[in-house]
Amino acid sequence: MRMKDVDERKKYVQMIRSSFENGESAGWEQDVDARGEAGNGFSFFKIRLLFALFLFTIYVVCDQMDTKIYQYSTKDIAEIIEVNYDYANVEKYVMMLMKNE
Numbered sequence: 001m002r003m004k005d006v007d008e009r010k011k012y013v014q015m016i017r018s019s020f021e022n023g024e025s026a027g028w029e030q031d032v033d034a035r036g037e038a039g040n041g042f043s044f045f046k047i048r049l050l051f052a053l054f055l056f057t058i059y060v061v062c063d064q065m066d067t068k069i070y071q072y073s074t075k076d077i078a079e080i081i082e083v084n085y086d087y088a089n090v091e092k093y094v095m096m097l098m099k100n101e
Contacts, residue, residue, distance in 0.1 A: 063074040072080075 058069070059074060059077070062069055066073075069077070
């Protein structure tokens with residue numbers, strides 16, 4: 001390709017890029033945010049993280065003060081979390097299959 005063709009191609013690509021950016025011109029040296037999130041965008045992950053930290057803090061405080069959350073102690077909550085429902089259901093299903101054979 002000739003340099004003139006290359007320059008025309010660059011101008012064409014810039015024009016197309018700028019049409020997607022609400023009329024702002026996009027330069028070749030423009031910094032692109034590569035984190036996958038816009039600089040002024042809303043991130044639901046941050047809210048979920050703060051909520052999880054809040055719940056964990058409540059759990060630790062209740063554990064240290066030996067208080068209950070509603071009628072559950074922190075040991076009850078840990079046991080409920082540890083229960084593996086999938087394994088129990090698979091075990092019941094396998095036992096049912098073996099019983100029918």
